[in-house]
Amino acid sequence: MLCKDMPMEMGNVTAVQEFTLEGFPAIQHLGKVLFLVHLLAYLASTAGNTVIVTITCADSRLHTPMYFFLSIFSFLECCFINAIIPKLLIIFLLGRQTISFPACFVQAFVFVFLGAAGFLLIAVMSLDRYVAICKPLHYTTIMNLKTCFLLVAACFTLAFPLITGLVVEVSQLSFCGPHVIPHFFCDLALLIHLSCSDTSSTEMLAFVVALVILLTSLIITIIAYGNIVVTIVRFPSARERQKAFSTCSSHLMVLSLMYDSCVFIYVKPKQTNRLDSNREAALVNTVVTPLLNPVIYTLRNRQVHQALRETMCRMKMSR
Template sequence: MLTEMENRTSVQEFTLEGFPTIQHLGKVLFLVHLLAYLASTAGNAIIVTITCADSRLHTPMYLFLSIFSFVECGVVSAVITKLLVIFLLGRQTISFPACFIQAFVFLFLGAAAFFLIAVMSLDQYVAICKPLHYPTIMNPKTCFLLVTACFALAFPLITGLLVKVSLLSFCGPHVIPHFFCELGRLIHLSCSDTRSVEMLALILALFIIFTSIIITIIAYSNIVVTIMQLPSAKEKKKAFSTCSSHLIVLSLMYGSCVFIYVKPKQTNTLDSNREADIVNTVVTPLLNPVIYTLWNKQVHQALRETIC
């Protein structure tokens, strides 16, 4: 049995290619990404801390925002910490189990983030379209169930996919042309028949992304209709400003996904994917706390009072 397992998977570790064309700038890139990582983690941690500490922010919207910020910290930590090691020490190898753990954390938290975005859209819909019923609909029990559903739905989907990928045979090349254990690159390294796994991965990706997008589109379509029916321009402006930060974060997340999966075949897909994943794993988690802090008056006021 042991011999069979060894024959099935002879690769014990993988090599992350990183960014070979600019690898000579490792120290500079390490400093840049370290500062971005620290700023992103600190920004999201501040949002979580302020939401917990300030009683005025103990509302469903800020509960979802704080959980989303916590998830963002997990996503960026799962990927960037290894990239920092590559830039600083040049250690590009990663063990077989560690690679799959990294892929799982990234995909699980990423899927949960997309579901949370959809839940935040629903929260905005209820707040703007049904303000009188908002306290009744978005009660603590409902919020708890919605958050739990985001993680409970993401966990079996990603776990099942990763288990299926881990059962593939890896006996050939071990170099992953990326800066982290991206699932698509892992599948392509297998010497097994990967058609069923690739189809499963595509179906799950479409399900997660389009479920979030469809819920968001439906929610914001109703929001726009409701706002346009408001009598005064001041009320319209106030309503739009309420969801402006959320719309910007939506654009960043969905835009980077479209950039990865929907682009002309003749482009350099490898480099483009790395750039888009840098946006997903570094830029977006860095900008999210800034966006929510600057556009949200309550968070801005709570932050200012805490600093003072």
């Protein structure tokens, strides 16, 4: 693919066949230490989210809409970190920073698609808490198995065409100049920045897609929790209010982690400052947040505690 905007005398410039992930050049000399730290975090995050999925499927008491959505969310987190962290570990351990053109766009697609689906799923979990607290007598009727599957399918159905269209649009741009990505994974915004094509329409498309996903999730979440707060305030006893708030606390903490990290990454007054700080903030989003999510849900939930204890007891007895 030749650069569309280059003059004819430079038409023999070949297209970029691979990119170089810059990683963390300032601390690259600590590669083996960073490899060990991130490997432990990666294994702990994968194990924690896998345990949530396994326990939810194995224990019949957890076959409720809340835990169904939680297991789907944990599955997305597992896929999310496996799309990003293995390459980062290779960079730290072996210093292999190159990534092929197709692999880069596959990684970018998986990252953005799972992120978009995760935000929409967070909104669905807000709806689940709204029905459970505001319409408790109709909860089992409204949030039946079919409805749960349809809501999860809606998250993927909305995210897939939007993200696919965006990634295909970016992949059609010309890349014939700089090939170093100042990040530890293939970020679509940086790929657009590296292109030698006219990217104005692509940048607008990326903005619209991000706006649709984030606003859809945010509006649903705000409306759901607005009604939840109004309902809980009307409860006659403090004990009932505390119990109702406790059922939402874990979800609110995870929701806050997701939105805060994304706002820190993408909402900056200057583009240059934003690109410089992306790596550190994205590292929190891709390593720390998936690690904290299972901790938040398991440490604050008695049903999960009991299910874990009983599962471990059954495993010991079967030996």
